[in-house]
Amino acid sequence: MALPMIKERNVASIILENPYYGLRKPKSQLRSSLHHVSDLFLMGACIIMESQVLLRWAQKEGFGPLCCHGISMGGNMACLAASAWPHPIGLVPCLSWTSGSVTFCQGVMSKAINWKLMEEQLTMTKEYRNDVWNLVDSPEFDSEKRYLSKHRVSVDDNHHPILSKMGRRTKQHHPSPDALHFMRGLMDECTHLGNYSTPVDTELVELVLAEYDAYQPRQGVVPLHQLWPGCRTRTIEEGHIRSYLLKQHVFRSAVYDVLERMGDKYPDTYA
Helix, strand or coil, X not given: CHHHHHHHHCCCCCCCCCXXXXXHCCCCCCCCCCCCHHHHHHHHHHHHHHHHHHHHHHHXXXXXXXXXXXXXXXXXXXXXXXXXCCCCCEEEEECCCCCCHHHXXXXXXXXXXXXXXXXXXXXXXXXXXXXXXXXXXXXXXXXXXXXXXXXXXXXXXXXXXXXXXXXXXXXXXXXXXXXXXXXXXXXXXXXXXXXXCCCXXXXXXXXXXXXXXXXXXXXXXXXXXXXXXXXEEEEEEEEHHHHHHHCHHHHHHHHHHHHHHHHHHCCCCCC
């Protein structure tokens, strides 16, 4: 993304390597497979803090207009970064959505969770239910901390061609309702964008979605354009992987359009 953007439109990039990725991952970690669910939450907190430092530096140095961009989980991380910035900022999250909860509880990535271990920990360690659950909040909850019926999800392999094939190959342990509910609540608490501030100017937000995205489902959670009225959406008629591999020009086009809108809307700032 960075090299084509500098060549096509003279748009420079600051590439922030996620904690737990690349050179920042623990030596014992295999590629991007995090050891603990909590590592994902620490990653998000670090991204918010580090992005504010980088954005402030870029602003002081006179760079602009500024735009946060990311793909897949990086899209959600870009949203977290933009939500904490106290000024208008461009935002182009690609192949991501409102919360990571449906990603890990409903999509293909649900197969990466050790559900059996989680069920054992919930049974043996009462503090998870007595202490941790009391701290959990989700915009999808009703008054009794149950998911609203229209936003409930379950891992249903039999009605998803990709998941059913994976399930037959791996003999994946199916999560219990308790484990699924607990995991979804944790993920919503830390990744649901309804728990964070709305970007200062949502008209500078452009979502790029994949129509057939099995990694990032959009069912079972408040739509992001409903949460952030004014944002725009463009859809690629592909799945998650093919969109990433073959449609990066669409991602770049969205970034260019957002930067142009920023210049038009705030001419005194970016003259």
